[in-house]
Each structure stands twice: as structure tokens, then as C-alpha cells.
Amino acid sequence: MVSGTASAIGALLANLSYRDAFYAALALSAVSLFVVLPIREEHRPKQRVNDDPNTNSKAIAQKVRRDLTYIKRFAIVGALNGTAQGLITPFLPIIFKMVLHVSNGVVGDIFFIGGLAAAFASLTAPVLSRIFGLRDAIIIPRVISTIALILIPFSTTLYLAAITYVVYVMFRVSSLAPQQALMMELVGRGQ
Numbered sequence: 455m456v457s458g459t460a461s462a463i464g465a466l467l468a469n470l471s472y473r474d475a476f477y478a479a480l481a482l483s484a485v486s487l488f489v490v491l492p493i494r495e496e497h498r499p500k501q502r503v504n505d506d507p508n509t510n511s512k513a514i515a516q517k518v519r520r521d522l523t524y525i526k527r528f529a530i531v532g533a534l535n536g537t538a539q540g541l542i543t544p545f546l547p548i549i550f551k552m553v554l555h556v557s558n559g560v561v562g563d564i565f566f567i568g569g570l571a572a573a574f575a576s577l578t579a580p581v582l583s584r585i586f587g588l589r590d591a592i593i594i595p596r597v598i599s600t601i602a603l604i605l606i607p608f609s610t611t612l613y614l615a616a617i618t619y620v621v622y623v624m625f626r627v628s629s630l631a632p633q634q635a636l637m638m639e640l641v642g643r644g645q
Contacts, residue, residue, distance in 0.1 A: 470541075475541045475542070475545065476541075476542065476545065476607070478538075478541055479537075479538040479539075479541040479542045480538070480600075480603075480604065482534045482535070482537050482538035482541070483534070483535060483538045483596075483600050483603070484600075485534055486530070486531040486534035486535050486538070486596075487593070487596065487597065487600075489527050489530050489531050489534070490527055490528065490531045490589075490592065490593060491593070492527075493524050493527060493528075493589055524636075525637055528633060528636070528637055531633075532633075535596075539626075542603065546565075546606070546619065547561045547565075549606060549607050549615070550564065550612075550615060550619075553607065553615075554609070554611075554612050554615055556612055560612075564615075564616045564619060564620075565619075567616070567620060568619050568620045568622075568623040568624075569623070571620045571623065571624045572623040572624050572626070572627035572628075573627075574624075575623075575624035575625065575627055575628040576627050576628055576630070576631060578628050579591065579628055579630075579631035579632055579635075580631075582594070582595065582628065582632065583631075583632045583635065588632045588633075588635055588636040588639070589636065591629065591632035592629045592632045592633045592636065593629075594629075595625040595626070595628045595629040596625070596626070596629050598621065598625040599621070599622050599623075599624075599625035599626040599629070602618045602619070602621040602622035602625065603618075603622045605618045606618045606619055606622065
């Protein structure tokens with residue numbers, strides 16, 4: 455919800471010049487990476503909160519506060535990424551059309567292929583989460599996605615631009631499920 459709302463707000467900022475909007479979007483994406491980096495994931499078996507009255511409630515409260523801090527960080531990351539997405543998305547068809555001189559139909563085909571690739575990439579989320587852990591299954595695809603996004607306007611051929619676009623959307627989408635899973639795990643710990 456936060457990401458979607460921020461994306462809509464980012465689209466409103468499309469009145470900026472192309473260059474300013476692109477730089478703003480890149481800056482927001484970079485800032486979001488630094489917000490999420492301090493988050494640490496525990497790689498041990500899950501422990502349930504014990505309702506035993508002899509349990510150390512101070513330790514539980516401290517853990518809940520830490521988890522809420524992580525959730526806030528991910529909400530900030532979602533807002534920054536959503537705003538950046540809203541700034542960039544309107545310009546992608548323009549980049550394809552004006553820089554690479556392709557028709558709207560070809561742009562639509564590229565976006566369709568990107569959408570299909572992103573849908574299938576989302577199926578890799580469980581594998582990436584097992585290999586890297588939830589936190590890194592969020593960060594690694596986002597970094598790859600951001601690098602691909604940066605390369606799109608500098609692509610010299612349609613083929614290269616299409617490939618970088620597909621990589622961009624695939625890795626952007628593949629980080630969403632691990633992010634939701636980590637947030638749900640953090641919320642679940644506090645209950």
C-alpha cells in the first residue's frame with residue numbers, strides 16, 4: 455500500500471524535466487538501499503513468544519521495538535522505491551520511442567515481455583530466500599534492478615535496451631515477495 459501510494463505520488467512529480475526526474479528517481483532508489491542495509495536477519499530456528507508469566511517481558515518488548523523499527527525501515531524503503539518508480543515509469547516509453555526510435559507497438563511488446571518475465575521471476579523468490587536469506591533476497595535483486603534501470607537510457611541498441619528493461623522488471627518484482635515475507639515474520643514475532 456505504501457509503495458503503491460508513493461508510486462502514484464512519484465507519477466505526479468513527472469512534471470519535472472526528464473533529467474531531473476531521472477536523477478531524483480536514482481537518488482531515491484539509492485537512499486532506499488541505505489535505509490535497509492542496517493537490518494539484520496536472524497538465521498536460527500524461529501522461537502515463539504512465550505506467554506509464561508515468568509518470561510522476561512523487558513526482553514520481549516525490546517525485540518518487538520526492534521522489529522517495529524525494521525518494519526518502519528521497510529515502509530520507508532517502499533515509499534522511496536515507489537516514488538522512484540512513479541517518476542521513472544512514465545519516461546520508459548519515451549526513452550524507447552525517442553532515443554531508440556521504435557513504435558508504440560514495439561514498446562508495448564517490450565513491456566508485455568517484461569511483465570511476463572516479472573511474473574515468472576516472482577516464482578524464484580522462495581529459492582532466492584533460501585539461498586541468501588530474506589534480507590539479502592531483497593537487497594541483491596534491488597541492486598541488480600537499479601543497475602539495469604540506470605543502463606536503459608544509455609543502451610545503444612533496441613536489443614540491449616529491451617534486455618536491460620526485462621532484467622530491471624524481473625529483479626524488481628522478485629524482491630517483493632521476500633520483503634513481504636520478512637515483514638510478516640517481524641510482525642508475527644511481536645504477537
